[in-house]
Amino acid sequence: MKLVTAIIKPFKLDEVRDALTALGVHGMTVTEVQGYGRQKGHTEIYRGAEYAVSFLPKIKIEAVLEASLVAPVVEAITMAARTGQIGDGKIFVLPVEQALRIRTGETDADAL
Amino acid sequence: MSIPNLSPNLSRFLLRLGAGTSLALLALPALANSPAAQPHKADIGWMMVSTLLVLLMTVPGLALFYGGLVRSKNMLSILTQVLATLCMVALIWVFYGYSLTFTGGSFSSVIGGFDKAFLRGVDLAANVPTFSNGVVIPEMLYMAFQMTFACITPALIVGAIAERARFSALLIFIALWVTLVYFPLAHMVWYWQGPDAIAAAAKAVAIAGDEAARKLALEKLDAVKADAGLLFQWGALDFAGGTVVHINAGIAGLVGAVMIGKRIGYGRDLLAPHSLTMTMIGAALLWVGWFGFNAGSNLEANTTAVLAMVNTFVATAAAGFSWLIVEWVAKGKPSLLGLVSGVVAGLVAVTPASGFAGPMGSIILGLVSGGACFFACTTLKNALGYDDSLDVFGIHCVGGILGAIATGILVNPALGGTGIPDYESKPGELVAAAYEFGPAVLAQIKAVAFTLVYSGVVSAILYKVVDLVVGLRVPQDHERQGLDIVAHGERAYMP
Numbered sequence: 001m002k003l004v005t006a007i008i009k010p011f012k013l014d015e016v017r018d019a020l021t022a023l024g025v026h027g028m029t030v031t032e033v034q035g036y037g038r039q040k041g042h043t044e045i046y047r048g049a050e051y052a053v054s055f056l057p058k059i060k061i062e063a064v065l066e067a068s069l070v071a072p073v074v075e076a077i078t079m080a081a082r083t084g085q086i087g088d089g090k091i092f093v094l095p096v097e098q099a100l101r102i103r104t105g106e107t108d109a110d111a112l
Numbered sequence: 113m114s115i116p117n118l119s120p121n122l123s124r125f126l127l128r129l130g131a132g133t134s135l136a137l138l139a140l141p142a143l144a145n146s147p148a149a150q151p152h153k154a155d156i157g158w159m160m161v162s163t164l165l166v167l168l169m170t171v172p173g174l175a176l177f178y179g180g181l182v183r184s185k186n187m188l189s190i191l192t193q194v195l196a197t198l199c200m201v202a203l204i205w206v207f208y209g210y211s212l213t214f215t216g217g218s219f220s221s222v223i224g225g226f227d228k229a230f231l232r233g234v235d236l237a238a239n240v241p242t243f244s245n246g247v248v249i250p251e252m253l254y255m256a257f258q259m260t261f262a263c264i265t266p267a268l269i270v271g272a273i274a275e276r277a278r279f280s281a282l283l284i285f286i287a288l289w290v291t292l293v294y295f296p297l298a299h300m301v302w303y304w305q306g307p308d309a310i311a312a313a314a315k316a317v318a319i320a321g322d323e324a325a326r327k328l329a330l331e332k333l334d335a336v337k338a339d340a341g342l343l344f345q346w347g348a349l350d351f352a353g354g355t356v357v358h359i360n361a362g363i364a365g366l367v368g369a370v371m372i373g374k375r376i377g378y379g380r381d382l383l384a385p386h387s388l389t390m391t392m393i394g395a396a397l398l399w400v401g402w403f404g405f406n407a408g409s410n411l412e413a414n415t416t417a418v419l420a421m422v423n424t425f426v427a428t429a430a431a432g433f434s435w436l437i438v439e440w441v442a443k444g445k446p447s448l449l450g451l452v453s454g455v456v457a458g459l460v461a462v463t464p465a466s467g468f469a470g471p472m473g474s475i476i477l478g479l480v481s482g483g484a485c486f487f488a489c490t491t492l493k494n495a496l497g498y499d500d501s502l503d504v505f506g507i508h509c510v511g512g513i514l515g516a517i518a519t520g521i522l523v524n525p526a527l528g529g530t531g532i533p534d535y536e537s538k539p540g541e542l543v544a545a546a547y548e549f550g551p552a553v554l555a556q557i558k559a560v561a562f563t564l565v566y567s568g569v570v571s572a573i574l575y576k577v578v579d580l581v582v583g584l585r586v587p588q589d590h591e592r593q594g595l596d597i598v599a600h601g602e603r604a605y606m607p
Contacts, residue, residue: 044384045443047453047503048490051382 001096001108002070006061007035008081008089013059019076020063026112028063039087058089064096066109149248149308151239158413159253165404166260170198170267173401177394177456178271181502184386185594186275187604193279197267197286204290205259206231212295213258214240214303221342223296224303231255241306242411243533245540249411257408258298265294265357271502272365273372275383278586279599285578289364293570297563298356300341301348307535307542309336314539333536347551348559349523349532351420352409354464354516355563362509363564364571366500371575372584374499376591388448395452399428402459406466416530420466424459427466427478431458434482442486450486453507457485460511465519470528477518481511513560520556523547 008016013030020028034055041054065073074091082088101111175194179187201209208229217225228234234255239248266286273282313333320326338345343355350356375383385391406424410417435454440446461481462474469477489506500506523529524547531544532552578584585591590598597603 044382045445045447046384046449047506048493049379049383051384053382 001099001112002065002067003094003096004061004063004065004070004073004077005092005094006077006081006089007033007058007091008061008077009083009087010057010059012081012083013061015080016061016077019080020073023069023072023076025063025065025069025073028061031060031062033058033060037087037090056087064099064112066112149239149246151249152247152412155242155247155249155412156253158417159249159257159408159411162404162408163253163257163260165401165408166257166264167198167401169398169401169405170260170264171195173394173397174264174267175394176390177398177452178274178502180387180390180392180394181271181385182275183383183594184605185596187386187596188600188602189279189595190270190274192600193270193274193277193282194267196279196283197270198263200283200287201263201266201290202259204287205262206255209262209290209295210234210255210258212291213262213298214255216303216305216339220303220339221300221345223299241308243307243416244412244414244542245307245311245535247412254411257411261353261357261405262290262294262298265353265361266290268357268361268504268508269365269368272369272500272504273584274501275375275595276372276585276591277368278583279595281578281582281584284582285368285574285584288574288578289571292574293364293567294356294360297360297567300343300562301350301356301559302341302344304340304344305336310535311539311541313337314536318539343559343562346558347532347555348516349468349519349552349556350464350516350559351467351519352406352463354460354512354519355559358460358463358508358512359516359560359563360512360567362505362507362512363568365504366498366509367568367571368575368584369498369500369505371572371579375501376588378499385449388452392448392452395455399455399459402428402463406463410467416467419470419530422471423462423466423469423474426471427462427474427481428455428458430475430478431455431461431482431485434458434479435486436482438483438486442490453485453489453503454482457481457507457511460508461485461515461518463512464515465522468519468530469522470530473518473522473527473529477515477522480518481514484514485511509564513564516560517553517556520553521549523552524549 006016017028035058036054036056039056041052041056044051044053063073070093074093077091098108099111100107171194175191178194179190182190208226210231211226211228212224215224215227217227234251236250236252238251240251240254241248266289269286269289270282310333313329313336316329317326317333320329348355377383402424403421407417407420410420432451432455435457436446436451439450458478458481461477465474465477485507488510489503493500493503493506521527523532525531525544526547531547534543534545537543575584586595586598
């Protein structure tokens with residue numbers, strides 16, 4: 001099992017979700033986050049005050065998958081979330097030791 | 113629902129109330145039994161509406177305009193400070209403020225007395241003059257209209273020391289400030305005996321038989337003219353409060369911002385407005401309310417009120433547009449906050465000129481004030497480094513100064529203005545005095561300088577006193593946490 005974490009532009013969420021559903025991903029967790037990478041921030045000006053806003057709003061998607069699904073999912077997220085502009089986001093893949101569905105007690109692949 | 117059930121009762125109650133009031137009004141002329149001028153119903157109607165419009169400017173207009181500009185943790189503190197100021201000053205006004213501002217007495221060039229304290233004598237039979245010969249409005253209505261001005265002026269100061277002022281200190285400061293700064297200044301600019309008193313005295317001079325009688329009549333005329341505020345006697349024109357309201361509150365705000373110190377993180381952290389939507393709603397309500405402020409300051413529903421209304425439209429539009437364009441060129445983006453700020457700057461600038469300038473003159477004034485206030489709120493503020501949180505100085509003081517001086521220019525009939533009012537040369541008739549650029553502008557500059565110095569110095573003393581007694585500023589951790597929770601125990605928005 002792998003944990004796929006994708007940080008994407010907020011307005012790309014629907015497209016990414018549709019792409020993952022089409023691949024048979026049954027669930028995911030979405031969080032509104034703030035951060036920056038190469039995009040850095042932007043400048044906001046309120047009357048005379050100029051502020052460098054370094055943390056930009058992003059969406060973090062987390063999904064735990066069977067290892068076999070990881071490659072197509074990563075590709076699908078990449079295709080759906082890409083605009084070609086700086087700030088499209090990043091994808092991380094991590095190993096997962098254990099999974100358990102609280103209601104039934106099912107574990108690992110059955111719990112996904 | 114219960115509302116349809118209630119409303120017939122309510123309307124019956126209102127009908128009864130209306131019948132009672134009109135009976136009382138009908139009885140009054142018979143009781144008074146005098147040929148003196150009586151108020152016209154149209155003027156009463158207009159001035160009641162104007163009074164409510166100026167109230168609308170303060171709440172919710174100014175409160176939302178300011179509230180949107182602070183961070184969400186201080187939203188309720190701003191709303192509370194503005195509304196509490198309104199409530200407190202309304203009471204002070206009827207207790208002694210109206211009397212100090214609008215009575216004469218031994219010191220009538222600088223301040224009135226306590227003759228009308230607790231509204232003594234200000235009953236439904238009492239009338240006050242307007243700016244036309246032979247026209248009066250009920251004194252109680254005039255008192256209420258002026259009350260709304262006394263309430264909004266100190267509320268403007270709230271913006272300069274926003275997000276860090278101690279609530280109790282603010283209330284104490286404002287109670288002292290209206291007493292020692294606003295009432296005297298309003299008196300000095302607006303107190304006079306009215307057109308009919310001058311006309312009667314001037315007529316007496318004209319019909320005086322011999323030299324002795326003429327000398328006596330002239331002395332009487334001088335006495336009538338001398339029973340007026342100092343700045344009024346200088347010939348300073350201020351139609352609706354450029355000096356009294358805007359320069360006054362603006363300079364007091366700047367002094368306060370400097371004395372209370374910068375907000376924690378000023379120039380380093382993001383202190384961005386939390387809701388420009390609220391600010392937009394507030395500014396729009398300010399604009400609507402400002403028609404009561406400017407056109408209502410004419411005190412009667414006549415053509416000058418119409419002129420003030422049109423000027424309040426076009427100068428404001430010009431200033432909003434001017435700020436937008438200047439900001440677009442200078443900073444690269446036309447912002448809503450810039451547009452809204454320009455609108456308020458235009459309203460401020462046209463205030464003293466609204467009943468004196470012509471519409472085209474007002475547009476020029478608006479265009480200049482949009483650019484000038486943009487410069488004040490950006491370049492000037494950053495260069496001087498003061499933290500006037502919501503730009504009370506940059507908009508109200510700078511716009512007020514510009515408008516006050518421009519009034520002396522734009523009143524010129526050759527530029528479409530109304531001319532300087534003259535009640536003396538043709539007693540009983542309002543005519544325009546011959547316009548002279550030098551004296552007209554000099555009177556305005558003197559009034560501006562006096563207001564800046566008087567309000568600046570007395571405000572500084574009052575801030576110092578309040579700081580020594582209760583402390584102007586909240587402790588650092590309270591400021592970090594936000595005043596809503598710490599000072600008021602509540603939150604504007606649930607997470």
